[in-house]
Amino acid sequence: MTGADADVVVAGAGPNGLMLACELALAGCRPVVLDRAPGPDPEPKANGLVGQVVTVLERRGLVARLTGDDRPVPPVPGYTFAGMPLELVRLADNPLRVVPVGQPRIAAVLADRAAELGAEIRWGHELVDVRHGADGVAVEVDGPDGRYRIDAGYLVGADGGRSTVRRICGIAFPGVSQDRSTTRIGAVRVRPEQLEPASGGLVVPGFGTLAPFAGVRTDRGGVTWAPLPGRDPLLTAVEWDRPPSATTMSLDELRASVARVLGADVAFEAPDGAGPHALRRIEGGNNRHAERFRDGRVLLLGDAAHVDTAGGQGLNLGMQDAVNLGWKLARSCAATPAAISWTATTPNAGPPPAGCCCTRAR
């Protein structure tokens, strides 16, 4: 490519932006990844990879990097879908495989791989504006040393559910938001005698056993017990029709929520160590979908394109989208090298090029 600073600018170094950067760099593109955060997000969010994305990452040698084991991942005997346990072991050709690795580790492995392949990742650099025309995009960035500009062939907004790129380009995000449910999550420590030896289920006196990962529903909500391998188990309680809370989330709040849903007390303590212990309260939820994933040379990826609070799928779906987009964008970059028609790398330089269809109103 000539006349541009990068083939593709990726706004957002979350798992989906990083996966795209790996794919682009693997295909010979020069991506620059911007993230306004000072470094990788340590928050435990997604708990692993499920389904087709496992096969996709195996092909790239990334599952072995995540697990330290290069043997094929075996299928799981069962899984829970929409609160219903599925006995997959009955299928002759069970396709479902799971890699239970937390999101911070997934993002760290992808960041290492992207850098190894030649992608440039700039932490502490925030995209603040975009102008794009027929030939390329001009991205304005606030970095540690002030504002500057990158000219590139394409911009991908992988900047999360509140995407700045989506907003600047005026792409609507229709769907449903609800503020009635409250979800509380925490990593916990229980005594070995509270566990059913064969299944690892959590025995709750006065209620029964919470089978691993299966989730139970009552009239008041749902509770899930997730004994993740090599990590502290997660306990999650969802309550319907709960008013928002103004206090800081605590283990006592989780304990009270679980008791309200199950009608029985569960004894647990905080895990050992400094954390983070995944303690989190999520009020309400969103199911939204960008009205279009593309505006000229700007594309949306991951949570910027779709959010689904109930599904817990954002990382898994987004990473497959990233792989799907990666080779196509790489082919487009190779086929139509951007000839940027306005001065490159000049901070705040010049008017938008003719045909420009997107600029920030701020």
Ligand SMILES: Cc1cc2nc3c(=O)[nH]c(=O)nc-3n(C[C@H](O)[C@H](O)[C@H](O)COP(=O)(O)OP(=O)(O)OC[C@H]3O[C@@H](n4cnc5c(N)ncnc54)[C@H](O)[C@@H]3O)c2cc1C
């Ligand atoms: C508690 C919890 C549990 C979850 N569990 C699951 C699960 O089990 N399975 C699953 O698949 N998903 C799960 N998810 C969803 C998953 O975490 C998200 O779908 C995923 O993080 C989306 O990745 P992303 O790369 O699209 O966006 P993000 O991870 O949101 O990353 C966006 C990045 O963009 C950066 N950014 C934002 N604005 C700018 C800007 N203007 N300039 C530069 N950088 C910017 C941000 O700093 C951030 O690093 C869970 C989420 C939560 C909160």
